[in-house]
Amino acid sequence: MKKIYFLCTGNSCRSQMAEGYANVLLKRQYECRSAGVETHGLNSYAVEAMAEDGIDISQQKSTLIDPDYFNSADLIVTLCGDARDRCPVIPPQAQSIHWPLPDPAKATGTHEQKMTVFRQVRDEIKKLVAGLA
Template identity: 35%
Template sequence: MVPLRQPVPTFVQLAAHPLRWQLLATLSGSDYRVREMVTLVGEPQSLISYHLRLLRDGGLVRATRSSFDGRDSYYHLDLDRCSQMLGGTGAALHPALGRTPPPPLFDPKTPVAVLFVCTGNSARSVIAEALAHHYGNGRVDAISAGTCPKPDMHPNAVRVLRDEFGIDITGRRPRDLDTLADHRFDKVVTLCDKAREVCPQFGADIRSVHWSIPDPATPGGTDEDTNYPAFQATAAEIDGRIRYLLPILTTQP
């Protein structure tokens, strides 16, 4: 009997190339600019840009314009898309392989300390802090701060946490990053391209992670009706990134 010819799944076609796999692995830990990936991967910029374009066309990688330098872009791995395609790849080989078991949870003796940083500490980093606490179930000690904190929380940050996730941060005030200089963290996450450029090191053994997420606030505006959809989209992206970050924090001592 002649076996049926099955098409090679798209994920396998994209990820099987050694350099593309290396780029995917690099972007799994943090968002990077092309010139940073040239240093990390050790290949010419033209070659990396070519393969990044293929990964973008395949939906595995996305790019956002840097808010620090508009001539630059940050690339990041679309983990939801990768998860869907990996599930489809497994199912194409055998139906039972399409189900991915949840990762085991590590129960630390003390909560894992995570710092989230953006410029104003009035929206992005506060949303990340709240969601890390929400999903961490006592295993994550999350805190957030700003490199140039705003006087007050953006009302839509308060609203989106309350309406979309049932989290109340009423009364929370932005925190200055300088007040945390003596603190020890297991992971530092910057959510703002500008904050990444000025965020201090919290120890040589602390690996920082960067998420290039645009500010959802309309410049100079706080009207809840006009820019609330931008806050919903930002909170959804942060929610996804937090859900993928926690297994890393909670599976390794």
């Protein structure tokens, strides 16, 4: 089975949402994981936004890049410039894609204002992941 690795800075929002969608939309085609160049913990707004769309990511963990999985991946997707810039050298067998998405964790304001930003990023991620099918 082919492998996809979704990478962002802290593996707390964007890459977690991408993994959640990929595990539902691509599960027959790919093994899907996410990681970060750092770990920041799973963002509760990301969990809430995904739950609104019927995807439960509440049990996912914020993890660092696993060199073995990274080196065996068929597709590596970076979801922010920091991850793209700090990512290890892409292995020769892997294709890489960069999705320059805004960091929803930087959203400010009320709970609802933050959720609006998370929903926008979530919906874009869903479209991008669906496009990999």
